[in-house]
Amino acid sequence: MEMNYLKIAGVLTSLGLAQAGIATAQTEDQVDQNRRLDQIVVLGSAQDVTTFAGSAAYLEADLLDVHADTDVHRILRVVPGVNIQEEDGFGLRPNIGLRGTGLDRSSKITLMEDGVLIAPAPYAAPSAYYFPRAGRMSAVEVVKGPSAIKYGPRTQGGSINFVSTPISDDPRTIARLQGGQFNTLSLYGVTGGKIEKGGLVWGGQIEAAKDTTDGFKELDNGADTGFSIEDYVLKTSVGSTDNATIPWHLEFKGQYSDEISDETYLGLTREDFNANPDRRYTASAEDEMSAEHSEQSLRFVTELGGFDITTLAYQTEFKRDWFKLDRVEGVSISSLLASPENYTDALGVLHGADSSAGGLRLKHNNRDYEARGIQLVIGREFATGAIGHAFEVGIRLHEDEMDRYQWVEYWTQTNNDLAFDSQTVPGSDSNRIDSAEALAIHIKDDITIGRLTLSPGLRFEDISLKRENWGSDTDRLGAPSITENDVDVVIPGLGVSYEASDGLFIFGGVHKGFSPPAPGSTADAPEEAINYEAGLRWTAGPIATEAVAFFNDYDNLLGACTASTGGGCDIGDQFNGGAVEVTGLELSARGDLAEFTADTGFSFPASLAFTWTQAEFQSAFSSDYEPWGDVSPGDELPYIPEFQANIGLGIARDAWSLDINANWQDEARATAGSGSIALDDKIDARTLVDLTAGYDITETLRVALRVKNLTDEVYVAALRPSGLRPGLPRQFLMSIETRF
Numbered sequence: 001m002e003m004n005y006l007k008i009a010g011v012l013t014s015l016g017l018a019q020a021g022i023a024t025a026q027t028e029d030q031v032d033q034n035r036r037l038d039q040i041v042v043l044g045s046a047q048d049v050t051t052f053a054g055s056a057a058y059l060e061a062d063l064l065d066v067h068a069d070t071d072v073h074r075i076l077r078v079v080p081g082v083n084i085q086e087e088d089g090f091g092l093r094p095n096i097g098l099r100g101t102g103l104d105r106s107s108k109i110t111l112m113e114d115g116v117l118i119a120p121a122p123y124a125a126p127s128a129y130y131f132p133r134a135g136r137m138s139a140v141e142v143v144k145g146p147s148a149i150k151y152g153p154r155t156q157g158g159s160i161n162f163v164s165t166p167i168s169d170d171p172r173t174i175a176r177l178q179g180g181q182f183n184t185l186s187l188y189g190v191t192g193g194k195i196e197k198g199g200l201v202w203g204g205q206i207e208a209a210k211d212t213t214d215g216f217k218e219l220d221n222g223a224d225t226g227f228s229i230e231d232y233v234l235k236t237s238v239g240s241t242d243n244a245t246i247p248w249h250l251e252f253k254g255q256y257s258d259e260i261s262d263e264t265y266l267g268l269t270r271e272d273f274n275a276n277p278d279r280r281y282t283a284s285a286e287d288e289m290s291a292e293h294s295e296q297s298l299r300f301v302t303e304l305g306g307f308d309i310t311t312l313a314y315q316t317e318f319k320r321d322w323f324k325l326d327r328v329e330g331v332s333i334s335s336l337l338a339s340p341e342n343y344t345d346a347l348g349v350l351h352g353a354d355s356s357a358g359g360l361r362l363k364h365n366n367r368d369y370e371a372r373g374i375q376l377v378i379g380r381e382f383a384t385g386a387i388g389h390a391f392e393v394g395i396r397l398h399e400d401e402m403d404r405y406q407w408v409e410y411w412t413q414t415n416n417d418l419a420f421d422s423q424t425v426p427g428s429d430s431n432r433i434d435s436a437e438a439l440a441i442h443i444k445d446d447i448t449i450g451r452l453t454l455s456p457g458l459r460f461e462d463i464s465l466k467r468e469n470w471g472s473d474t475d476r477l478g479a480p481s482i483t484e485n486d487v488d489v490v491i492p493g494l495g496v497s498y499e500a501s502d503g504l505f506i507f508g509g510v511h512k513g514f515s516p517p518a519p520g521s522t523a524d525a526p527e528e529a530i531n532y533e534a535g536l537r538w539t540a541g542p543i544a545t546e547a548v549a550f551f552n553d554y555d556n557l558l559g560a561c562t563a564s565t566g567g568g569c570d571i572g573d574q575f576n577g578g579a580v581e582v583t584g585l586e587l588s589a590r591g592d593l594a595e596f597t598a599d600t601g602f603s604f605p606a607s608l609a610f611t612w613t614q615a616e617f618q619s620a621f622s623s624d625y626e627p628w629g630d631v632s633p634g635d636e637l638p639y640i641p642e643f644q645a646n647i648g649l650g651i652a653r654d655a656w657s658l659d660i661n662a663n664w665q666d667e668a669r670a671t672a673g674s675g676s677i678a679l680d681d682k683i684d685a686r687t688l689v690d691l692t693a694g695y696d697i698t699e700t701l702r703v704a705l706r707v708k709n710l711t712d713e714v715y716v717a718a719l720r721p722s723g724l725r726p727g728l729p730r731q732f733l734m735s736i737e738t739r740f
Contacts, residue, residue: 050539053446053455053495054145054509055081055548055586061138066650066659067692067706068178068735070135070186070211072096074690074708076160077646077663079142080586080609081550084665085639086717088263089216089728092227092289093564094131095639098144098157099531099550100582100615103639104565105129108515110151110159114253116297117398118162120318120369123153123436123463124519125402125572127562130293130318130369132162133231133257135188136209139163144550145533146493146509149459150394150442155491156513156529156552164253167203167235168193173740180706180733182226183214196241203237203251215262216729220282220352221416227261248302255295263289265563266325266333267723269340269347270680277714277726281350282416283360284325291320308379318369326408327361334626337723338680349413358410358421363429365563366406373398388448394441401435404572427474434519434572438463455495455509463487467520467572483520489528508534513552518560521574527558535586543591554580557617559625564721575625579618580637586611605659607648615640617672627720628672635674639683639718641666655696660710662689670719686715686727700740706733 049056057079069075071091076082085095085103094106101108105127111118119126134140143151144158151159171193178186192205208231215225232255239249264280264287272279297314328336328346340347349355379392406429410421444457465487468480493511500506513529535548557577561569569575586609593604615637622630627638643666650659667685669677689711694704712730719725 050537050544051453051497051499051505052147053453053497053507054143054147055507055533055535055546055550056144056147057142057588059140059142064134064137064140066657067661067690068135068176068704070133072131072134074663075134075140076142078607078609078648078661080588080611081144081157081548081584082142082611083613083640086727087564087721087725089717089726090213090227091134092131092229092259092261092263094128095564096160097640098142098160099552099584100613100637100640101157102559104560104562106131107560108154109157110148110154112151112159112161113295114164114297114299115161115312116295116314116316117371117373118295118316120316120367121371121400121402121434121436123398123438123516124400124434124465125367125369126154127560127564129320129322129367130291132164133209133211133229134162135186135211136165136190136207136231136233137162138165145531145548146455146457146495146511149457149491149493149511150444152440152442152459152491152514153438153461153463154515155459155493155511156515156527156531164233165190165205165207167205167237167251170194174737176735176737178706178733178735181731182216184212184731184733186211186735192235194237199241201237201239201241203235203239205233205235207233207235216278216731217280217726218276218278219280219285221285223262223285225262225280227259227263229257229259229261231255231257246302246304248300250301251299253295253297253299255293257293259289259291261289263287263322264324265721267337267719267721267725269337270724273716273724273726277716277724278729282352282418283328283350283355283413286362286411286418287322287324289320289322289324291318291322293318306380306382310377311374312376313374315372316370320365320367322365323362323409324365325360326363329356329359330361333722352416353413354415355413357412360411360413360418361408362411363408364406364426366404366426368403368405369400371398371400386449388446390446390448391444393443396438396440398440399435399437401433403433404430406430425474427470427476428472430571431471431474431476432467432469432480432520435466435468436463436519451499453495453497455497457493457495457511459491459493461487461489461491461514461516463489463516465517465519465521469520485517485519485521487516487526489514489516489526503539505537506535507537508532513554515558517558518572518574520572525556525576527554527556529554529580541591542595543589545589546587548586550582550584550586552580552582554582559623559628561625565625565627569624569626575623575628576621577617577623577625577628577631578621580615581618582613582615582637584611584613600653602651602653605648605650605652607646609646611644613640613642626671631672632674635672636669638671639668641668641685657692657694659692660689661691662687664688681719683716683719686713687711688713688727700738702737702739704735704737706735707731708733 083097095103096106097103107126141161148158173191176188187210190207194203212228213226217225234254237251264284266284331346375396377394407426409423439462442459447454465485467483491512495509497507515527531552533550557580559575561573590607648661691707708731717727
């Protein structure tokens, strides 16, 4: 299959080059010489959002530095259209959706770091049990609408790209130390730069981050509930000087991280949550996620014969074993927390009673992931008469797999302490490999005619999915049972942008939304939709505003069975949800209000993000997928609040600054339904306020006080995976940072 893909890729690349070459043969002098060379980018800068033919957001380094969050949930709250479900209070396992897509483990959107697919196995097992550490990022790019088809495979809601710290043109060092409540300590440092030597520009950079905490939850036996995460990145580069006839740049990136976190799927009963929301039952005291992640990538960028050419080869590996409580006295923790009154013996164990011998079942959720690929993007800007073009063609060959090899242990609880009893044979609980091979091709052209820009695009995905299941053959000596599924899809899109006047853009678009099925899926078809958007973007001086209406018309919504959704089904299976309609409105504004005041030397940065979303099923059905259950037409999708808003306000002058961010989220339901939300299914509305006060002691030394959840609001962050889960309580942090 790989050889056929390479032939197809070569033919299409040649056709793309021929098309651009023919079109530009007579108009070379009209070519814009200020191209971006690197074609594997999402936006590139905040300025690029202004003329973008679609809805997008670019969060640059200065904005990320204000609150210096390591929790990606808190970072993305400032972007309208982003749906978030918290889980652990620290953002270790983010649940993110865009415009009403599913949120579970961020598996319904395309996640990237520096343009590289970063989910553990993006096609075969996209659930984001690994997520890039937000604290080391220099920017975050969010793309929604028709431009998302460039960044598949998932084009329903859009894509999020995390931009790692680039090698500085000049040598520089940044070091930051932050500590605070819950015995929290964060260390961050980066050093490196570029030098010119031997007619070339050489670069190098080392970056390191470590975050530790004892956690805010309180185990009944007094043990810690925190985590320790280390993350290291090495970058080296070599390239031509500015005056080179043929500019080029080669960069290697290596990343390694490891995590030990005392996290669990076990939540609380409502009665226990009301008494102490931060409580954790002793039965989960042995729960621990251990994980390692690595990435290597090599990127080559050049301009040759008027073509911008970017080649990227990458490989990622992720190994994890989430050892966690699965059953109590034979009852799944999901069923136990959903109806505690029906399982008095098991509930008694949670409350500290002695269990039977081996009465606690803990599972080794042990999985190894691999992904690798190579992608080529060729672009050229040219003109045919008065019509400008920014044409590109891209090809990606990719393969990934998840090796699922799990077993269980049995423990006994006595006098509020846990002791090992026995274990099953490794591989006896789950013993399979899910894999995928994919060829992806995209073609797009930004066509500019005066003030009008048309952005047609086309994406093709050829995906081969396979599940090899050895069942009870834990040594994998025999032949596995094999389930295969091949999916071919053409994904068209069209974006339109018109500059009605200086700074005022009207834009809109339509594109096909797509999400592939999983290996071994019980679903009959991939997830598909037709998505529409229309909006206005106005920029005046330092003030930028945007208003976008969107409508996503699903033919077939898919739901994936995972332990994090509550289980109750075969993990990995997918379910058809039929037709779904998602309608919404996004409003955003950002700028410096000092523009409207007298020149006092103060700056008043401000931002606003508002989202209205209505996501409803259009047909009736019954499903074993727990978040859906029995569905009627008009039922709302779970975990999608109707309203959410974010306001950021700041004041700064000379060496000091003060910034406040307030985030409000409407109530939501945990399972599909309509009308008033039953108490047992309700995630309450909540308002979270974060504050940061900073002071520059010198030009190179800055201190800051940060308060998360300033009002100490107590709220239910989620009702899944199993039981009520609290959000982060108020936390005070102090930091000191030096730059030189």
